[in-house]
Amino acid sequence: LIQSERHGAVRLLRLNRPEALNAFTAAMLGQLRQALDAAAEDGATRCVLITGAGRAFSAGQDLADPHVAPSREPGAAPKDIGWMLEHCYIPLALRLRSLPVPVVAAVNGVAAGAGANLALSCDIVLAGESASFIQAFSKIGLIPDCGGTWLLPRLVGRAKALELALLGDKVKAVEAERLGLISRVVADAELQDAAIALAQKLAGMPTRALVETRRALDESMKLDYETALQREAALQSQLGFAHDYLEGVAAFMNKRQPEFKDR
Ligand code: LHQ
Numbered sequence: 001l002i003q004s005e006r007h008g009a010v011r012l013l014r015l016n017r018p019e020a021l022n023a024f025t026a027a028m029l030g031q032l033r034q035a036l037d038a039a040a041e042d043g044a045t046r047c048v049l050i051t052g053a054g055r056a057f058s059a060g061q062d063l064a065d066p067h068v069a070p071s072r073e074p075g076a077a078p079k080d081i082g083w084m085l086e087h088c089y090i091p092l093a094l095r096l097r098s099l100p101v102p103v104v105a106a107v108n109g110v111a112a113g114a115g116a117n118l119a120l121s122c123d124i125v126l127a128g129e130s131a132s133f134i135q136a137f138s139k140i141g142l143i144p145d146c147g148g149t150w151l152l153p154r155l156v157g158r159a160k161a162l163e164l165a166l167l168g169d170k171v172k173a174v175e176a177e178r179l180g181l182i183s184r185v186v187a188d189a190e191l192q193d194a195a196i197a198l199a200q201k202l203a204g205m206p207t208r209a210l211v212e213t214r215r216a217l218d219e220s221m222k223l224d225y226e227t228a229l230q231r232e233a234a235l236q237s238q239l240g241f242a243h244d245y246l247e248g249v250a251a252f253m254n255k256r257q258p259e260f261k262d263r
Pocket of ligand 1: 019020021023058059060061062063064068081082084085110112113114115134136137140142145
């Protein structure tokens with residue numbers, strides 16, 4: 001359900017249930033989490049890239065999965081669909097946002113519901129021009145999950161966040177870029193190469209500093225200005241003792257390419 005390919009220091013993870021537009025089952029979410037764990041533990045992986053097989057990135061939760069599909073039996077007890085969030089989506093989202101390497105999403109087609117919000121949780125989001133993003137939840141009587149309520153207002157502001165979440169309409173890739181929901185749109189035919197090139201560029205950069213940058217940005221949302229300044233100073237102080245800072249400055253001074261290795 002998850003295909004893993006190595007491209008140098010980049011680990012490419014492909015959501016691989018194309019016959020169901022890569023809709024998530026509990027088993028698939030478990031495999032994705034295991035693949036992220038493996039990438040985190042593998043010191044040779046310096047960037048993760050997530051994309052979808054076939055014509056979609058992911059249609060979100062598989063609505064036919066027995067964990068969430070409402071029972072048709074008369075009198076059957078209603079299911080607690082929160083189980084999927086507690087056991088599958090929350091651990092996955094937390095793993096993704098705390099990965100010790102940067103994560104790129106290459107959105108190759110429709111990304112709906114939890115599929116959209118999983119993509120938007122990645123550090124840099126590229127999309128092919130035929131890709132689209134749908135906050136499909138309201139159409140089936142739910143609220144945005146997989147981080148949607150947190151991510152959307154931060155990415156696009158409250159007004160657009162509410163419009164996207166309430167209407168659940170399809171947002172095309174170009175519009176998603178204009179809104180600031182994603183970073184960049186590329187031609188469909190160039191998506192895979194562009195995403196691997198971007199991931200390889202990130203893989204050659206000082207990984208630890210990139211990951212601390214993600215963490216500092218996320219944490220800054222709950223800090224006041226002065227506390228954020230203090231937090232920057234504390235983190236900078238730690239990074240200043242690390243190999244990559246010494247290497248980066250030495251390479252700059254000697255007009256050579258740096259070789260970063262902290263992770
Ligand atoms: C699907 C799905 C799908 C199963 C397409 N499931 N089969 C968390 C926890 C607990 C509960 C619930 O949810 C969540 C989080 C969520 O993610 S909720 C949101 C779930 N996702 C959706 O509501 C999206 C539903 N899908 C769609 O709106 C459309 O399929 C999109 C816009 C994604 C694609 O449209 P089309 O390109 O027109 O393709 P299609 O609709 O014809 O789909 C192709 C096939 O894939 C089709 O099967 P079939 O056997 O007829 O070829 C669909 O039934 C199947 N499929 N999404 N989520």
